[in-house]
Amino acid sequence: MRHPLPDLPASLVTDLVNEWGTVPARVSSRPWTGFPEPTAPWRRALEAAWPDAAPGDAEIARASDAVHPVFAAGVEERRNLLNGLVERVDLQPLLLPSARGWSTGRRTEMLVGAMVATLVRAVDAGHRLGVCAAADCADVYLDGSPAQNRRFCSVRCQGRERVRAHRAHRADRRRG
Ligand SMILES: [Zn+2]
Structure with missing residues (x-):
């Protein structure tokens, strides 16, 4: 039996990974207070994209951890990781009345499947995937800009x- 997957916006996938993923929480200098609250915008967005059965925290965390390495990998490794995930969740295209969607043969892997489908679509569209270059951050981002030179997850980072580079430069000058 095939299970049709919800269509998750790319920005929601990066938000889920950044808010629920183990690596972003461990590396980040942001205070970590556990999974987002019931009213958090990312949870609301997930419920909106998946009205019939939005997954719980443990499943979101597991799916986020499954796809985080895809953002950290180089181009060739990323292709291998995505191919491995497509196989693992048995992802297949599914023709719908209005558009092309995706389906999985594994009911327990629906969230991973939906996230992988979104990432495959993003890579197809020529978007770059990356992990924030800031020292205390492992948040992920999708770069769809024409220059493809994004390095940070946010303006804050x-x-x-x-500021850090500026201070290091000044300290060097004082020493020299
Ligand atoms: Zn960052």
Whole structure:
């Protein structure tokens, strides 16, 4: 039996990985207070994209951990990881009345499947995947900009790294 998958926006996939993933929580200097609250916007967005059976925290965390390495990998390794995940969740295209969707043969892997489908679509569209270059951050991002030169998950991390680089530069000058 095939299970049709919800269509998750790319920005929601990165939000889920950043808010529920084990690695972003461990590396981040943000205070970690556990999984997002019931009113958190990411949870609301997931419920909106998946109205009939939005998954619980443990499943979101497990799916987030499954796809985090895809963002951290180089191009060739990323292709291998995505192919492995497509196989693991038995992901297949599914023709719908209005568009092309995706389905999985594994009911317990529906969230991983939906996230992988979104990432495959993003890579197909030529988007870059990455992990934030800031020292205390492992949040992921999708870069669809024409220049493809994004390095940070957020303006906050970009600003923090700029200050850090500036201080290091001044300290060097004082020493020299
Ligand atoms: Zn960051």
